[in-house]
Amino acid sequence: MLESFFLQINFDNLLFFIFSSVLILSAIAIITVKNSIYSVLFLVLNFITAAGLLLLLECEFLSLLFIIIYVGAIAVLFLFVVMMLDVKILETSKDLFKYIPIGSIIGGLFLIEMSSIIYSHFKTNSYNSNSGKVFMNDFLNYYDRIDVFSDIEALGQLLYTHYIVQFLVAGFILLLAVIGAVVLTMNNNMQNTKNQMFFKQISRDYKNILLF
Amino acid sequence: MNNLILLKNVVIIPELFLGISIIYLLLFGSIVSTLKNYPLIQNLTVKLSALILFFCTYLIINDNVFLSESNTVFTDTFISDYLSFSSKTLIASFSLICILMIQYYLKDQKINQFEYLVIILIAVLGFFLLCSANDFVTAYLAIELQSLAFYVMAAFKKNSSFSVEAGLKYFVLGSFSSAILLFGTSIVYGLLGSLNFEDFKLLFSMLTPGQNYGINTEFDSNLLQSALVLIIISLFFKLAVAPLHVWSPDVYENSPTSSTIFFAVVSKLSILVLLIRIFQYSFHGFIYTWRYYIVGLAVLSVIIGSFTALEQRKLKSLLAYSSVSHIGYILIAFSAGTFEGVQNLYAYIMIYMLAGLCIWSIFLLLRMKTFYLKKQNKDLTDLTLLVKSNNIIAICFSIVLLSIAGFPPLIGFFTKMGIFLTAIESSMYFVAIVSVLTSVVSTFYYIRIIKIIYFEKVVAGNLFFPFNYTQTFVVISSFFLFIFLFINPTLLYLISYKVALLGF
Numbered sequence: 001m002l003e004s005f006f007l008q009i010n011f012d013n014l015l016f017f018i019f020s021s022v023l024i025l026s027a028i029a030i031i032t033v034k035n036s037i038y039s040v041l042f043l044v045l046n047f048i049t050a051a052g053l054l055l056l057l058e059c060e061f062l063s064l065l066f067i068i069i070y071v072g073a074i075a076v077l078f079l080f081v082v083m084m085l086d087v088k089i090l091e092t093s094k095d096l097f098k099y100i101p102i103g104s105i106i107g108g109l110f111l112i113e114m115s116s117i118i119y120s121h122f123k124t125n126s127y128n129s130n131s132g133k134v135f136m137n138d139f140l141n142y143y144d145r146i147d148v149f150s151d152i153e154a155l156g157q158l159l160y161t162h163y164i165v166q167f168l169v170a171g172f173i174l175l176l177a178v179i180g181a182v183v184l185t186m187n188n189n190m191q192n193t194k195n196q197m198f199f200k201q202i203s204r205d206y207k208n209i210l211l212f
Numbered sequence: 213m214n215n216l217i218l219l220k221n222v223v224i225i226p227e228l229f230l231g232i233s234i235i236y237l238l239l240f241g242s243i244v245s246t247l248k249n250y251p252l253i254q255n256l257t258v259k260l261s262a263l264i265l266f267f268c269t270y271l272i273i274n275d276n277v278f279l280s281e282s283n284t285v286f287t288d289t290f291i292s293d294y295l296s297f298s299s300k301t302l303i304a305s306f307s308l309i310c311i312l313m314i315q316y317y318l319k320d321q322k323i324n325q326f327e328y329l330v331i332i333l334i335a336v337l338g339f340f341l342l343c344s345a346n347d348f349v350t351a352y353l354a355i356e357l358q359s360l361a362f363y364v365m366a367a368f369k370k371n372s373s374f375s376v377e378a379g380l381k382y383f384v385l386g387s388f389s390s391a392i393l394l395f396g397t398s399i400v401y402g403l404l405g406s407l408n409f410e411d412f413k414l415l416f417s418m419l420t421p422g423q424n425y426g427i428n429t430e431f432d433s434n435l436l437q438s439a440l441v442l443i444i445i446s447l448f449f450k451l452a453v454a455p456l457h458v459w460s461p462d463v464y465e466n467s468p469t470s471s472t473i474f475f476a477v478v479s480k481l482s483i484l485v486l487l488i489r490i491f492q493y494s495f496h497g498f499i500y501t502w503r504y505y506i507v508g509l510a511v512l513s514v515i516i517g518s519f520t521a522l523e524q525r526k527l528k529s530l531l532a533y534s535s536v537s538h539i540g541y542i543l544i545a546f547s548a549g550t551f552e553g554v555q556n557l558y559a560y561i562m563i564y565m566l567a568g569l570c571i572w573s574i575f576l577l578l579r580m581k582t583f584y585l586k587k588q589n590k591d592l593t594d595l596t597l598l599v600k601s602n603n604i605i606a607i608c609f610s611i612v613l614l615s616i617a618g619f620p621p622l623i624g625f626f627t628k629m630g631i632f633l634t635a636i637e638s639s640m641y642f643v644a645i646v647s648v649l650t651s652v653v654s655t656f657y658y659i660r661i662i663k664i665i666y667f668e669k670v671v672a673g674n675l676f677f678p679f680n681y682t683q684t685f686v687v688i689s690s691f692f693l694f695i696f697l698f699i700n701p702t703l704l705y706l707i708s709y710k711v712a713l714l715g716f
Contacts, residue, residue, distance in 0.1 A: 114438070121403070121435045162287040165224065169341060169353045172231065173360060176334050179238070180364035183327045184379075 016056055023049040036082045044075045061152045223285045223292040226271040226300065227340050233264045234333045241326030257326040258315045261333055265308040268336075272300045284346055288408050291346035294710045298558075299343040299485045306478050306565055307336045309686055313573045314470035316683075320579060321369065321468060328368055332474065335361035342482040348397045348407040351486055355393070358482070359386045359450070362475065366467035378466035385459045389449035396442030403436050412494035437501050443490065444505060450483050453543065454513030457536045461524075464532040472528065473572040476535055477565055484561055487546065492554055499549040506547040507643060514540035514647050518654035527575060527590045530657060531568075534616070537654055538564050544647060545631045548638040551712050556630035558708035563615075563627045563697075570612045570690040574605060577683050581675040597673025598665045605679075608691040610662040615694045617658040618651060623697035623704070 026046040033039045047070040054063035159167050237260060245253050275297070284291045311332065318328070338358030345351040363386060367379020401407055404415065445456070452460035464472050491502060517537025524530040542564070545557040580594065599606040615624035628651065635644035679687070697704055 117435050117438055163289070163349070165286050165290065166349055166353055168231070169350070169357060172334065172337065173353065173357050175235075176331065176357065176360050176364075179327055179330060180360065183325060183331075184364065184367055184370065 016053070019049045019052045019056065023053065037079065040075060040078045040082055043078065044071055047071045047075060059151055061155050064152075223275075223283070223290055224344070225275060226268050226304075227337060227344075229271055230264065230268050230333065230337050230340065233267075234330060234337065237261065237264065237326075237333065238330050241330065245326055252324055253326045254318050254324050254328075255315070257329045258311060258318070261329040262308055262311050264333065265304055265311065265336065269301065269304040269308060272297065272304055284410065288410055289347045289350050290344050291409075292344055294713070295485060295488065296344040298707055298711055299481055300340050302562065302565065303336065303339045303343065303478055303481060306569060307332070307339075307474070309569060309573075310473050310477060312682055313576055313686065314473065316579070316680075317468075317470045317576050321470075323368065323468070323470070325368075328365070328470075331361045331364050331368075335365070335474065336478075339478065339482040343485050345486065346409050346489070348400065352390070352393060352397065355450070355483075355486075356390060358479070359390065362386070362471070362479070365471040365474065366463055368471060369468045372466075372468075374466035375468055378463045381459060382463045382467075385449070389446040389456075392442050392449075393446035396439045396446065399435060399439035399442070403439070409489055409494040413496075416495060416497035433498070433501075437498065440491075440495060440498065440502055441505060444502065447483055447487055448509060451480060451539050452532075452536055453509050453539055454516045454536060455509065457513065457516070460536065461529040461532040465526060465528045469528070469572075469576055473569075473576060476531065476572055477568040480535075480539065481561055481565060484542065484546075484557070488554060488557075491546075492549065496549065503547045503549055506543055507640065510540045510543035510547060511643055511646055512540070513537065513543070514650050518650040521654065521657050524657075525591055527592055527595075527661075530592070531571065531575075534654065534657075535564075535568070537650070538616075541628065541631050541647065541651075544640070544643060545634045548634045548640070550634070550638055552630075552637060553634050555705070555708045555712040556627070556634050558711045559704050560627045560631060562704060562708070563623055566690055566693060567612050567616045567624065570608070570687060570694075571616075573683065573687055574609050574612075577679050577687070578605070579677045581677060592661060592664055594674055595661065595665050596668045596670055598676075600673055601675050605687070606665050608687055610665060611691055611694060613658040613661055617655040621698055622694050623701060624694070626698065626701050627704075 023046060026042045026049065029042040030039050030046065033042060047066055051063040051066040051071075054060075054066065237257065240260070241253060241257060244256070275292075283293055311329070318324075335358050338354050338356075338361060341354035342351060342358065345354055363379055363383040366382045367376050369375035397407070404412065406412070449456040464475060467475070491498075495502070514537050517533050517535075517540055521530050521533035521537070524533060538560075542557055542560050545553045545560065547553070575590065578590070578595075578598075595609075598609070611622065615622035618624045618628040632644050632648060635641075635647065
C-alpha cells in the first residue's frame with residue numbers, strides 16, 4: 001500500500017501534497033499563534049495555498065476569486081481591524097484546555113462519521129487508470145489539449161444566460177449588505193461622528209506623542 | 213435564446229416589479245432624506261411600500277401562469293404552480309397588513325430611516341423567490357436575501373443594546389445554519405450531479421433506497437441521507453424547531469416589535485414551502501428514512517414549546533415559545549408524508565399566520581398612555597383590566613387565543629384536529645397521544661392571559677391609546693374570519709387541497 005502510494009506521486013500529486021500540507025499547517029497556526037497579526041498573516045498564507053490547490057484542480061476562476069476577494073479584501077480588512085483594535089495578548093492556553101475535551105469529542109465524532117461515509121461512497125477515482133486509490137490521479141486531460149475553453153469563459157457563459165436571475169439576486173444581496181452596513185453604522189444625530197480633524201493632525205508633535 | 217429575460221417569462225413578473233420598485237424606493241428615499249430640513253420620511257415610505265406591496269398582490273393574483281403546460285422557466289430554476297401562487301399571495305397580503313400595522317410603532321420609537329422599509333421589502337422579495345425556487349442555488353440565494361434582511365431588521369434600533377445583541381446573535385447563528393445548508397447541498401450535487409428538484413423527483417420516483425434494481429448493485433444512499441439531514445438541520449434552524457430553537461425567544465424579545473411581527477408571522481411559510489418542495493416533492497422516495505428524524509424533532513418541539521411557555525412572564529417570549537410548539541404540530545403533519553398531511557399542514561400554517569397577525573397587531577397597537585411606562589416589551593400583567601379600558605379588543609384577543617388553543621367554535625379547532633387525524637391515519641398513535649396531551653398543557657397559558665384580561669382582582673389597570681380605522685378594520689376582520697371559517701371551512705380546505713395536489 002505504502003509503496004504504491006509513493007510510486008504514484010507524479011508532479012501534480014507532489015504539488016498537491018505540498019500545498020495541502022502547507023494549508024493544514026497554516027490553518028493550525030492561525031488558531032495557535034498568540035500574536036493576532038501573525039495569525040492574520042497565516043490566514044493569508046492559508047488562502048493563497050488554497051488558491052494553489054484550486055488551480056491544480058483547474059478551477060481557475062475560483063482560485064482567482066480566492067486571491068482577489070479573500071486575500072485582497074477580507075484578509076487586509078482583518079489586518080486593519082486587528083491593528084486598530086489594540087488587542088492585548090492573553091494567556092489563552094488555560095481556556096483552550098477547558099474546551100478541548102468536549103470540542104474534540106464532538107468534532108472528532110462528526111469528522112469520523114463524515115469521512116467514513118464519504119470514503120464508503122467514493123471508493124474509486126474515475127481519473128485513475130488502475131483504480132483503487134482515491135487520492136492519486138495520473139490522468140491526462142486530452143480534452144484540455146484539444147479545446148482550450150477555460151473555466152472563466154464557461155462560468156461567464158452560464159452565468160449570463162441560464163442563471164441570469166440568480167445573478168441578479170446575488171446583486172440584490174450585495175445591495176442589501178451595503179444598505180445594512182450603512183444603516184447600522186451611520187450616526188443620525190451627527191454628534192459623535194469620527195471625522196478627521198486636520199488641525200489636530202497637523203499640529204501633532206513628536207514630543208508629545210509617545211507617553212511612557 | 214429563450215433563456216434570457218423575455219416578456220413571455222411572466223412567471224417572475226411580480227418579483228421583477230418588486231425588485232425594480234425597491235430600487236426606485238431607495239433612490240426616492242435617499243434623495244428626499246438628504247433635503248435640507250430633514251423631513252420625517254417614515255410615514256411617506258410606509259405608505260409607498262404598502263402601495264408597492266398592494267400592486268404586487270394584484271400582479272400575483274392576476275398571474276395565472278400556473279395553469280399553463282410548462283410552468284418552469286429559466287432552465288427549470290423557477291417554478292410556478294399552485295403552491296408558489298398561493299404562498300406568494302398569502303405572503304404579499306400578510307406583509308402588506310404588517311407594514312400598515314407597524315406605522316405608529318415606528319413613529320413612537322423614532323425610527324425615522326426609510327431604509328427600514330426598503331429592507332422589509334427586500335425580505336419580502338426573498339420570500340417570493342424562495343416560494344418559486346425550483347433548485348438549490350435559487351433557494352440558497354433567496355434564503356440568504358431573506359435572512360440578511362432579517363439580521364439588519366433585528367439590529368435596527370441602534371440605541372438599544374438589546375436590539376444590537378439580538379441582531380448579532382441572529383447573524384452569527386443564522387450564517388452558521390446557512391453554511392450547513394450549503395454543505396448539504398454540495399454533497400447532494402456531488403452525488404447526483406444536479407441541483408434541480410425536478411430532476412431529483414424524476415430520479416427518485418424510480419429509485420428508492422435499500423432495494424436491488426436488477427443492475428446488480430444495491431443503491432446505497434447513506435451519504436445522500438446525511439446530506440438531507442444537514443439540509444433538514446439548517447432549515448429547521450430557520451423555523452426554530454425544538455433543539456435548535458434557543459435563538460428564537462431571545463431574538464423575538466430583544467429586537468424591535470415591528471421586526472418581530474415579520475419574524476413571527478411571515479417568515480415561516482416560505483421555508484415550509486421549500487421543505488415541501490424538497491421532501492414531499494423531490495425526495496419523497498426517502499420517506500422511510502427522513503420521517504423518523506422529523507417526527508422526533510416535531511414531538512420534542514411540541515413538548516418543549518408547551519412546557520417552557522408556562523414559565524414565561526413576557527408576552528413576546530411566550531408567543532415565541534408558542535410558535536415553537538405550533539411548528540411542532542405542523543411538522544407532525546409534514547412527517548406523515550401523505551396527501552392529507554400536506555393539506556392539513558397548509559391549512560394549519562394559514563390559520564397560524566392569521567392568528568399570529570391578529571395577536572401581534574393587537575400587541576403592537578396597545579400603546580400605554582402612562583408615560584413612564586412607555587416600554588414596548590409587555591409583561592403579562594400589563595394587560596390587566598383590558599376589558600375595562602378597551603372591551604372590543606379584549607374580546608378579539610381572547611377569541612384569537614382560544615382559537616390558537618383549539619376551542620370548538622373557532623377555526624383553530626378544525627386545523628388542530630386535522631393534524632391529530634393525520635397522525636392517527638398514518639399510524640403514529642403515540643405521537644398523536646403525546647401531542648394531544650401537550651396541547652392540553654399549552655391551553656393553560658393561553659387561558660391564563662384571558663384570566664389576566666378579565667378576572668384579575670385589581671383596581672387600577674392601564675389605559676391605552678385608541679386605534680385608528682385601518683388597524684381596527686384589520687383586527688376586527690381577522691376576528692370575524694375565525695368564526696366565519698368555522699362555519700364555512702370550505703375556503704380554507706379548498707386552497708390547501710389544491711396545494712396538496714402538487715406532488716402526488
